[in-house]
Amino acid sequence: MLVLITFLSGVFLVPNSFADSKERDEIIKFIKQKKARWSAKDTKISRFTKAERKKRLGSQIPTQTIQEKILAITSAPVPSQLDWRNYNGNSYVTPVKEQSECSDCWAFASTAALESNKLISGNTPGVFLDLSEQTLNSCSGAGSCSGGYIDAAANFLRDIGLPLEACNPYTATDGMCSVSCSDWLINPYKISGWYKVNPAVEAIKYALYNYGPVVALMAVNTDYYYYSTGVYEYSWGSFEGYHAVLVVGYDDAEQCFIIKSSWGEDWGEAGYGKIAYSEVAGNSQFGFWTIAYENAIPTGFPTQDNIPRDPNNPNTTTQNGNSNEQLSILTGSVKDESGNTVSGAEIKIDKYKATSNAAGSYVFSSLPAGSYIATVSKKGYSTLSANLTVTAKETVTKNFVIYSSGTGDKSNDKKDDSEEIQDEVYGPGWINVRGEHVTLEKAGKFFKARKEKMLAEASEKAPLAGAAADYETDEIKELAYALRYDPKLIYEYVHNNIDYVPYFGSVKGAQLTYLDGSGNDFDQASLMIALLRASSGKNANQTIYTAEYVFKFLNIPADNLANWFRVPKSKVAFVLNGGFVPYATNNGGQSYLMARAYVKLIVNGQDYFFDPAYKTYNNYDNDNKSPMSTSDFGTAMEYDRNAFLNVALSGATVEPNGYLLSAKTS
Structure with a gap:
């Protein structure tokens, strides 16, 4: 940006940083007044606007828990x-x-x-x-271009690790987790564990000598940009935010730590700086959160000034950290029905949670291999659940689409000029679209092929959609227990609580x-069978339940189907085609x-049949789209239209333009 300045002699164009020269001059003045040991100048960072400066910060303060291993102050000697x-x-x-322009200094310091x-x-x-x-930035879940946490980053480096830059080049954006090197999870660069270092000068010095460079947070004030x-040491300005740096050394003679920033070589001493020891307890709060990585310095590594490393160094004890032998990364995006990104959506997988960022992306790092059910939710949108499988040592991508409240999945709509399409038919929680009429012949071929496949696998009674495995889940077991392992209660639960949606197949x-x-x-x-199987032998009489699927073609009156689907009778075929x-x-x-x-239950040699999906509804008018017609409501309220109008018009004046004056309202 340029600032236009007019003098009598003409017009001159000068850089926008001219407008900040007062700020720089104030800093220089206070440095001199305090006799501080540093100098200020315009830098690439100081020339930015306030908003652009903020993007160079972004580290968040971790919440300390009892899980961190603390590296306390020690009396062991270190070099000066x-x-x-x-x-x-x-x-x-x-x-x-x-x-x-990405607030991921936390990622740069951790990677360094x-x-x-x-x-x-x-x-x-x-x-x-x-x-x-x-x-x-994209795969750890520790943060993004909006900021992040050095402790969560350390956990990722311990559990998963990093590939080379060439495998996932830096973009300074909240991108998807996309690593081009397919084998990077097999042999990543990682740590075995980490320590939180006590925020004291001697503790940080001890960590530097016994562990190597450490990650530290500091509070940035305005003068630090210059x-x-x-x-x-702090001289002038207000608090701007927190910054993560790599501490690479110290100097007792100058009473300072040596740091490496992530602001390029134009800032400071070619990208490095020196921070006074006094800033540990000063305005910069230097090192109030510091992390040292384990196992950096091997046995036999050269010492300095002949000072041995601490024989009580915790590196010699059992290390913490999770093995990443079966851990993987799950990433993807959350979008709405129009393809727009959805931020702030919560994705739950087992005991793990993640939230989509501004780009709609989410990531689970350190996810054990296995089969999961993912649930995606956000206020104002439908809640989505989906099955997924995470394979070991892989980056798995799973994208989700959630729908704004009041809409359904219209992605397969085939719009034309027919009255049937224009007259959308709604049922309980779903919207119909035109589908292909599946004939009985096609269905017969489908199930014949399915049966042949099951016979070939010696599993004619193979369950549909994984129901055999489903009854082993904690949720199914708990529900069966809550229903007292009673087949009647199980049927009533499924029949009364699970809405029917018209689609075909398991x-x-x-x-x-x-x-x-x-x-x-x-x-x-499938749900009823899973609950019955989970209940077998569990009641007081230890009754054994054998539950099977029954597949048949049944002749059902159109009136019954209209009531079941809760649509007009004329739309029954439309619903079946749509599903x-x-x-x-x-x-x-x-x-x-x-x-x-439907379900066949065998108890003590006796066959019982249950159809939990088939529902009937009282007072549903098959010729209208409402559970009760207008006349039904009127009758229930003892309402008479003619009597009402006679009372309202009594003594009222009807204007030529149709307005009604002085109508009775009681």
């Missing part, structure tokens, strides 16, 4: 000066990087610490190692049908031969 950029003539610090950790543990100074900050050289299975509270006849049968339910009409459309699934 330490700089991992020049440790016995060798550098174990990787080059300065720039985070750009891991890079140094690997150079030290392998004793490979000077080796170019460039790991992927974008993977921490840092040029010397030992920084899709959801028992668990998902239970969580969604809806399903077709196949899936409601691709096989049928044939009889008696000129007065009845339908339908493909149905």
Whole structure:
């Protein structure tokens, strides 16, 4: 941006930073007044607007729990000066990087610490190692371009690790977790654990010598943007936010720590800076949250000034951390029915939770391999549940679509000019669209092929949609217990609490049908069978229940179907087509031969049949779209239209334009 300044002699264009020269001059004045040991100048960061400056911060304060291992102050000796950029003539610090307009300094500091950790543990100074900050940003769940947490980042580096930069280059955006190197989870760069360092000068120095460079948080004040050289201590300005840096050394002679920032080489001393020890307890709160990574310094690593490393170093004890042998990453996006990203949606998978960010992306890091049910919810949207499988040591992508309240899935709508499409027919929680009429012949071929496949697998009674596994879930077991292992109560629960939705085939299975509270006849049968199997032998008499599916073509009167679907009788075929339910009409459309699934229960050799999905509703008018016609309400309220109008018009004046004056309202 340029500022236009007019003088008598002409017009000059000068940089916008001219407008901030007063701020810079104030800082320089206070540095001199306080006799501080640093100098200020215009930097790339100071030239930014306030909003742009904020984007260079963004570290959040972790919430301390009892799970952290604390590295306390120790009396063990350390050198009076330490700089991992020049440790016995060798550098174990990787080059300065720039985070750009993304508040992920937390990711840069954490990645830089891991890079140094690997150079030290392998004793490979000077080796170019460039790991992927974008993977921490997009795959860890520790944060995003809106800020993040160094403790959560450390957990990810412990449990999962990082690939090389080339596998997932930095974009400075909240992108999807997309790592091009397919084998990176097999052999990632990672740590074995981490310690929280006590916020004290001696504790941080101890950690630096015994563990290597550490990650530290600090409060940034306005003057810090202008840092040029010397030992920084707060001089002027207000609090701007928290910044994560890599601490690479210290110097007792200058009474300072040496830090590496992620603001590029234009800031400070070519991207580095010095922070006074006094700022640990000062305005900068330097190191109030500091993390040291375990196992950086191997046995036999060269000492400095002949000072041995602490023999009581916790590195020699049993390490913490979870094995990532079977851990994976699950990532994806949440969008609405129009393809717009949905931020703030909560995704629940077992005991794990994540929230979609501003780009609609979410990520679960360190997710054990296995089969899960994901539930996606946000106020104002429908709640979605879906089955998914996470394979070991893989990055699995799963995208979700949730619908704004009051809408349904219209993605398959085929709009034309027919009256049937324009007259949308709504049922209990679903919307109909035109579907292909599935004939009984097609359905017969489908089930014949299915039966042949099951016979080939020696499993003719194989369950539909995974119901056999479903009854092992905790939710199914708890529900069976709550229903007292009673077949009658189980039937009544499914019949009365699970809404029928017209679609064909086994899709959801028992668990998902239970969580969604809806399903077709196949899936409601799956739920009832799963509950019966979970109840077998569990009641006081230890009664054994054998539950099976029954599939038949049943002839059902059109009036009954209209009541069941809660639509006008003329729309029954429309509903069946929309759900691709096989049928044939009889008696000129007065009845339908339908493909149905229900439950057969065998108890002590006696067969019992249950159809939990088939519902009937009282007072439903099949020729209208409401449970009770207008005349029914009027009768119930003893309402008479003519009598009402006679009373209202008595003594009233009707104007020529149709307005009614002085009508009786009581």
